[in-house]
Amino acid sequence: MKKRVLISDIAKALGISVTTVSFILNDKAKEKRISDALTKRVLDYVNKVGYKPNQLAKSLRTGQTKILGLLVEDIANPFFSNVAKHIERRAYETGYHIIYCSMDNDEHKAKELIQLFMDRQVDGFIITPSEGLEDTISNIKQNNIPLVLFDRFVPSVETNYVVSDNRRGSYEATKHLLEGGNKRIGLISLYSNQTQMRDRLDGYMEAMDEFRVQSFIKKLNLDSSEAESQEQIREFVVDNKLDAVLFATNYLAVDGLKALKQHKTSLPKMVAFDEHTLFKLHDPSITVVSQDIEQLTRELIHTLIAEISGKLKEVRQLTIPCQLIVRESSISS
Amino acid sequence: MKKRVLISDIAKALGISVTTVSFILNDKAKEKRISDALTKRVLDYVNKVGYKPNQLAKSLRTGQTKILGLLVEDIANPFFSNVAKHIERRAYETGYHIIYCSMDNDEHKAKELIQLFMDRQVDGFIITPSEGLEDTISNIKQNNIPLVLFDRFVPSVETNYVVSDNRRGSYEATKHLLEGGNKRIGLISLYSNQTQMRDRLDGYMEAMDEFRVQSFIKKLNLDSSEAESQEQIREFVVDNKLDAVLFATNYLAVDGLKALKQHKTSLPKMVAFDEHTLFKLHDPSITVVSQDIEQLTRELIHTLIAEISGKLKEVRQLTIPCQLIVRESSISS
DNA sequence: TTTTTTTGCTAAATATATTTAGTAGATTGC
DNA sequence: GCAATCTACTAAATATATTTAGCAAAAAAA
Numbered sequence: 001m002k003k004r005v006l007i008s009d010i011a012k013a014l015g016i017s018v019t020t021v022s023f024i025l026n027d028k029a030k031e032k033r034i035s036d037a038l039t040k041r042v043l044d045y046v047n048k049v050g051y052k053p054n055q056l057a058k059s060l061r062t063g064q065t066k067i068l069g070l071l072v073e074d075i076a077n078p079f080f081s082n083v084a085k086h087i088e089r090r091a092y093e094t095g096y097h098i099i100y101c102s103m104d105n106d107e108h109k110a111k112e113l114i115q116l117f118m119d120r121q122v123d124g125f126i127i128t129p130s131e132g133l134e135d136t137i138s139n140i141k142q143n144n145i146p147l148v149l150f151d152r153f154v155p156s157v158e159t160n161y162v163v164s165d166n167r168r169g170s171y172e173a174t175k176h177l178l179e180g181g182n183k184r185i186g187l188i189s190l191y192s193n194q195t196q197m198r199d200r201l202d203g204y205m206e207a208m209d210e211f212r213v214q215s216f217i218k219k220l221n222l223d224s225s226e227a228e229s230q231e232q233i234r235e236f237v238v239d240n241k242l243d244a245v246l247f248a249t250n251y252l253a254v255d256g257l258k259a260l261k262q263h264k265t266s267l268p269k270m271v272a273f274d275e276h277t278l279f280k281l282h283d284p285s286i287t288v289v290s291q292d293i294e295q296l297t298r299e300l301i302h303t304l305i306a307e308i309s310g311k312l313k314e315v316r317q318l319t320i321p322c323q324l325i326v327r328e329s330s331i332s333s
Numbered sequence: 334m335k336k337r338v339l340i341s342d343i344a345k346a347l348g349i350s351v352t353t354v355s356f357i358l359n360d361k362a363k364e365k366r367i368s369d370a371l372t373k374r375v376l377d378y379v380n381k382v383g384y385k386p387n388q389l390a391k392s393l394r395t396g397q398t399k400i401l402g403l404l405v406e407d408i409a410n411p412f413f414s415n416v417a418k419h420i421e422r423r424a425y426e427t428g429y430h431i432i433y434c435s436m437d438n439d440e441h442k443a444k445e446l447i448q449l450f451m452d453r454q455v456d457g458f459i460i461t462p463s464e465g466l467e468d469t470i471s472n473i474k475q476n477n478i479p480l481v482l483f484d485r486f487v488p489s490v491e492t493n494y495v496v497s498d499n500r501r502g503s504y505e506a507t508k509h510l511l512e513g514g515n516k517r518i519g520l521i522s523l524y525s526n527q528t529q530m531r532d533r534l535d536g537y538m539e540a541m542d543e544f545r546v547q548s549f550i551k552k553l554n555l556d557s558s559e560a561e562s563q564e565q566i567r568e569f570v571v572d573n574k575l576d577a578v579l580f581a582t583n584y585l586a587v588d589g590l591k592a593l594k595q596h597k598t599s600l601p602k603m604v605a606f607d608e609h610t611l612f613k614l615h616d617p618s619i620t621v622v623s624q625d626i627e628q629l630t631r632e633l634i635h636t637l638i639a640e641i642s643g644k645l646k647e648v649r650q651l652t653i654p655c656q657l658i659v660r661e662s663s664i665s666s
Numbered sequence: 667t668t669t670t671t672t673t674g675c676t677a678a679a680t681a682t683a684t685t686t687a688g689t690a691g692a693t694t695g696c
Numbered sequence: 697g698c699a700a701t702c703t704a705c706t707a708a709a710t711a712t713a714t715t716t717a718g719c720a721a722a723a724a725a726a
Contacts, residue, residue, distance in 0.1 A: 007683065017706045022684060033704055052452050056393040057682030061711050065389070067432070075421065078610075081414035088408065088434050092446075097453065099400070099430050101421050113425075119385050120430065257614050277411075278611040281590050340713065350676045355714060366674055390712030393681050 005051045014045060021046075025053065059121070068304065069117035070100040071110065071127045073151075079250060079274045079291070080128070083150075086297035087126065094305055096123070105222050107132040118145065124304045129154050131193055146307040148300055152196040153317075160307065160316045162299045166196045166273075169289040169322030170203025173246055173271040176287075176324060178211045180332045182244040182269055186216035188233060188256065189248035200248045200273060216240050220252070230259035237268060244269035244330070250276040253286065270329045284328035295320050338384045347378060354379075358386065392454070401637065402450035403433040404443065404460045406484075412583060412607045412624070413461070416483075419630035420459065427638055429456070438555050440465040451478065457637045462487050464526060479640040481633055485529040486650075493640065493649045495632045499529045499606075502622040502655030503536025506579055506604040509620075509657060511544045513665045515577040515602055519549035521566060521589065522581035533581045533606060549573050553585070563592035570601060577602035577663070583609040586619065603662045617661035628653050 007025075011018040021042055023032045029039045059065045068091055072080040084100060091098050099117065103110040107130060114136050117125065124146035129137060138157045140147050149161035177185050187204045189197055201217070208215045218236040220229050233256045237245060245268050247253035253272030260267055271287045272279060279286035299318050306312040340358075344351040354375055356365045362372040392398045401424055405413040421431050432450065436443040440463060447469050450458065457479035462470060471490045473480050482494035510518050520537045522530055534550070541548040551569040553562050566589045570578060578601050580586035586605030593600055604620045605612060612619035632651050639645040 004682095018683085019685080019706055019708095020704085023705095026684075033702085035704065038704085053684095054393070054682050055453050056389055056398070057711090058684075059711095060387070060389040060393055060682080060713085061684045063711080074418070075408075076411070076415045076418040078409070078411060078414070081411070081417075082409050084414075085407070085409040085435055092434065092449075097432050097449075098434075099432050101425065101431075102418055116425075116430075120388050254610060254614065261614065261616075277587060277609070278614055281587065281594065281611055281615065283594075283616050337712095351713085352676055352678095352715080353674085356675095359714075366672085368674065371674085387712050390681090391714075393683085393712080394714045396681080 004054070005049050007051070007053065010042070010045060010049070010051060014042060016042075063121070065121050065123055066095060067097050067099055067120070067122050069114075069120075069122040069125045069127075070098050071103055071113060071117075071125070072100065073103060073105060073128050073130065075100060075102045077251065078276055079293075082293055083297060086293055087301060090297060090301040094301065096305075103128075103130055105130045111136050114140065118143070124148070124308050126150055126300060126304060128152060129194075146304055148304045148307070148316075150296070150300055152194045155195065158315055160303050160312075162296055162303060162318045162320065163196065164291045164296065164322050165319045166199035166322070167203040167206070169273070169291075169324070170200040170246065170248075171207045172203075172322075172324045173273075173287075173289050174204045174207035175210075176326065177244045177246065177269060177271060177330060178207060178213070180244070180269065180330060182332070183213060184216065184240060184242045185213070185244045185246065186218060186236060186240060186242045187246050187248065188218050188220070188236065188252050190252070191219045191221055197248060204246055216242060226255060226258075229255045230262070234259045234263055234265060238265060242268050244271075246270070247272040250274040250279075250288075254278065257282065257286075267329070269332065271324075275325075279327070282329075287327045287330035288325050290323045290325050292320055292323065337387070338382050340384070340386065343375070343378060343382070343384060347375060349375075396454070398454050398456055399428060400430050400432055400453070400455050402447075402453075402455040402458045402460075403431050404436055404446060404450075404458070405433065406436060406438060406461050406463065408433060408435045410584065411609055412626075415626055416630060419626055420634060423630060423634040427634065429638075436461075436463055438463045444469050447473065451476070457481075457641050459483055459633060459637060461485060462527075479637055481637045481640070481649075483629070483633055485527045488528065491648055493636050493645075495629055495636065495651045495653065496529065497624045497629065497655050498652045499532035499655070500536040500539070502606070502624075502657070503533040503579065503581075504540045505536075505655075505657045506606075506620075506622050507537045507540035508543075509659065510577045510579065510602060510604060510663060511540060511546070513577075513602065513663060515665070516546060517549065517573060517575045518546070518577045518579065519551060519569060519573060519575045520579050520581065521551050521553070521569065521585050523585070524552045524554055530581060537579055549575060559588060559591075562588045563595070567592045567596055567598060571598060575601050577604075579603070580605045583607035583612075583621075587611065590615065590619075600662070602665065604657075608658075612660070615662075620660045620663035621658050623656045623658050625653055625656065 007021050008018055011021050020034060023029060024034055024039050024042045070087060075081055075084060088098050101113050110130055110133055125140060126148055128151040129149055134154055134156050137154050141159060147159055149159055151163060153161040153163060189201060205215060220232055247256055250272055273289050275288050275290045279288055303316045340354050341351055344354050353367060356362060357367055357372050357375045403420060408414055408417060417433060424431050434446050443463055443466055458473060459481055461484040462482055467487055467489050470487050474492060480492055482492055484496060486494040486496060522534060538548060553565055580589055583605055606622050608621050608623045612621055636649045
């Protein structure tokens with residue numbers, strides 16, 4: 001257990017002041033007119049003894065923790081864990097670390113966690129806001145903490161966000177089903193006012209209206225059990241004699257598949273929102289509206305870092321196109 | 334943007350010293366003989382103004398960051414993202430935060446990340462060690478940083494670990510296939526000396542030897558492309574005319590399913606290690622050896638917190654039983 | 667009454683950096 | 697030749713807590 005080297009040890013060893021060492025280590029040698037000779041001497045010595053500044057002391061003084069807070073709906077959902085992986089990689093490349101947590105659509109938990117992260121003085125937030133978070137989000141803004149919303153946003157508060165073009169994605173998916181000759185097409189969604197859900201509903205409606213056919217909409221409770229959800233999905237599909245179904249999230253589609261498999265109901269044509277390993281392998285393979293995680297996370301981190309470094313002059317609100325990936329489940333034989 | 338309240342503000346407002354406030358806030362009022370009256374007065378005031386100590390200053394002074402470092406193989410793998418979710422929840426309950434990252438079986442990246450986390454002075458590590466990390470793990474131990482290995486361990490270094498009983502899980506799975514009347518049973522694994530892979534091989538071997546039948550073993554490279562893996566799996570299964578296959582990881586099984594689906598090869602009987610949403614829904618549904626994530630993470634956090642708080646008197650090495658969940662894929666019709 | 671102990675609290679040191687304000691000496695300007 | 701400017705640094709303040717060592721007054725013991 002070797003003792004940590006301090007900046008004062010370096011100063012003492014080289015017979016110079018702590019200030020000088022600090023300037024050199026923070027790339028202010030030129031600005032502060034430290035001679036090249038001394039700069040080199042310090043840098044060489046620092047390298048030799050492998051000095052690393054204490055991040056805590058540094059953060060305490062500068063107010064920058066180089067930590068970002070990532071709050072997603074559920075890190076165990078493959079969509080979000082994929083997002084988390086991309087974000088993590090990009091953040092590390094830029095010298096930031098990520099602390100994360102799942103909010104599980106629990107308003108109380110979310111508020112507590114955001115407060116906890118603020119107490120920890122994260123340099124910025126990435127949040128997929130669940131409902132009821134208007135005040136909290138607004139509070140973050142008021143405290144001037146850099147923030148980017150993700151996957152959905154809060155219309156009543158003007159913030160940066162990066163989301164997918166859910167309305168268009170949903171429209172294209174529905175149109176695809178309509179053009180396949182399906183008449184009775186249902187949408188399975190959630191009782192949720194989150195923007196992504198509203199947009200997916202809107203897109204579905206727009207396509208249905210365009211084709212002048214009746215719409216069938218079933219919303220499930222966020223907190224209903226898997227068994228309840230499955231039963232409701234089955235009923236909805238069977239009772240309405242649906243030809244095709246658009247699922248508003250990947251896990252709704254998974255629930256749907258389970259429900260229909262269990263009851264040996266023959267599968268209607270279907271499209272799901274968001275990719276899932278299952279979908280490529282399922283028999284039949286499942287058509288999806290896929291979000292461009294690569295681009296979403298790139299813009300996300302880019303926006304957040306820009307805001308942190310003060311380079312962002314105005315609010316940045318991006319909508320990234322989705323891609324309809326047609327597989328077997330939506331093709332009429 | 335209201336200004337932060339400092340401990341000195343409180344002291345000033347109440348006309349007492351900073352020391353006294355600090356004692357009271359750190360539950361040392363009794364020990365330091367602060368009067369009950371004053372204690373209450375301070376606590377009430379703190380509550381009123383909503384004072385929260387600056388974590389950075391606190392950490393700098395005490396050396397405790399209340400942050401744990403979680404290093405997993407791949408956070409996008411559903412097994413690990415599930416683990417991450419459980420760990421996160423338990424950690425927060427105990428007042429700890431998690432910074433995480435994926436090591437992607439990249440030795441260099443892993444070493445860099447561990448060093449980074451050490452520089453950040455995490456209070457403890459949770460690591461699924463990839464190969465070549467003996468020295469780094471040993472280094473963590475030498476620096477007296479609390480550590481629990483997970484999913485696999487490093488035999489050459491004596492550390493805490495929590496792993497599943499992979500040997501037994503593999504043995505049971507193989508035996509189950511043997512008892513189903515399958516003769517030619519193959520194991521698909523990885524070129525890896527990690528303990529969990531060795532144990533899964535051992536368990537397979539033990540069962541095969543017990544039944545006195547020839548074993549078929551195929552190992553894939555960690556870094557081979559999906560296409561390569563798939564081709565090799567297909568060849569292995571077809572060339573050896575296998576009746577059944579045991580896959581040593583969930584993603585190998587997924588690759589296998591993709592490979593066999595693409596080439597319309599009829600599916601042999603199969604069992605996979607680790608659960609995956611896909612497996613319940615696949616047709617046929619896939620039999621798995623399931624790890625008890627609930628118990629694994631409970632023991633994990635419990636052990637780590639015990640070590641951090643100095644309550645752990647000796648190294649703790651736990652092996653948790655797996656469960657064989659029999660589904661359609663392994664049952665002989 | 668004097669000494670000892672206890673009570674209830676505080677001043678100053680500490681953790682480890684960054685940053686502001688300033689200084690001594692050398693050089694330049696006029 | 698003397699003021700003004702520049703060069704190359706540094707002392708001290710700062711960020712915000714925790715912790716050690718110690719002090720004055722009150723109570724108890726002698």
